[in-house]
Amino acid sequence: MNSDTGEGRFAGMYDLAFNPVLKHVHQRIVQLMKNYECxxxxxxxxxxxxxxxxxxxxxxxxxGIDASSQMIAVAREKSPDSIRFIHADINSINHADMMFDAANISLVLHPNSAETITKIVMKAKNLIKPDGVIFITDYGNGTGFSGKIASGLMQMIESFTREDHRRNYFSFMKLKGIHMFSSWHELSVIENYHYFHGALQTIIVKFEKK
Ligand SMILES: C[S@@+](CC[C@H](N)C(=O)[O-])C[C@H]1O[C@@H](n2cnc3c(N)ncnc32)[C@H](O)[C@@H]1O
Structure with a gap:
């Protein structure tokens, strides 16, 4: 596939730069996935x-599914063969032969447009079993003095990204960031975890059964 994402340029140094922070998020997600018996x-x-x-x-x-060839290359190099990595745009995935207990979407929504965000979340819904859960980690509005500082720092990091990524980040935050899902039709936020005083959050969502 030819499409790629801006983040791919940083694939070689991504873990070094972000894992010290993200490892706490990952540990939380692992625990939550255990709680939900995924x-x-x-x-x-x-x-x-x-x-x-x-x-x-x-x-x-x-x-794992990712649209960046560089990210996929690093993932395959660092990971055991038991993990399947698919190089594809999430929205181009044909889900007929795939069905999971849970979908995870970490730091993937804010670089995308509102229209693509909706498509990604609907794709996640189609990739999981009817009673499956979706874990979303992304930016929220940090509260209090420390939260505002943390949100400001994250905004500063996002200001250095590629133009389309930056524009989508600001639109995402204008739409209330991760808080937007509280008012989504047919979607219930069943749990919510804060890091950095809410500047980064993990929510667990479920689509209501019809
Ligand atoms: C900021 S990184 C986050 C990576 C990882 N989830 C994490 O939490 O560290 C965002 C990743 O999402 C991928 N991505 C963004 N939009 C995508 C899409 N529509 N389809 C597939 N991958 C996408 C990018 O290529 C990039 O690797």
Whole structure:
């Protein structure tokens, strides 16, 4: 496939730069996936595969999907063969032969447009079993003095990204960031975890059964 994402340029140094922070998020997600008794996980926008590797070490079966060839290359190089990595745009995935207990979407929504965000979340819904859960980690509004500082720092990091990524990040935050899902039709936020005083959050969502 030819499409690629801006983050791919940083694939070689992504883990070095972000894992010290993200490892706490990954540990939380592993614990939550255990609580929900998930076994098979699809990690949408799996990046360098850091979360996929932690999940695999904890006994989960993981498939990672990412549109960046550089991210997929790093993920494959660093990971055991038991993890399947698919190089594809999430929205081009044909889900007829795939069905997971849970989908994970970490730091993938904010670089995308509102229209693509909706498509990604609907794709996640179609990739999981009817009672499956979706884990979303992304930016929220940090509260209090420390939260505002943390949100400001994250905004500063996002200001250095590629033009389309930056524009989508600001639109995402205008739409209330991760808080937007509280008002989504047919979607219930069943749990919510804060890091950095809410500047980064993990929510667990479920689509209501019809
Ligand atoms: C900021 S990185 C996050 C990586 C990883 N999930 C993490 O938490 O460290 C965002 C990743 O999402 C991927 N991505 C963004 N939009 C995508 C899409 N529409 N389809 C597939 N991958 C996508 C990018 O290529 C990148 O690897």
């Amino acid at each position: 076994q098979s996980i699809v990690d949408l926008g799996s990046g360098t595969g850091a979360l996929a590797r932690v999940l695999t070490k904890n006994g989960f079966s993981v498939t």
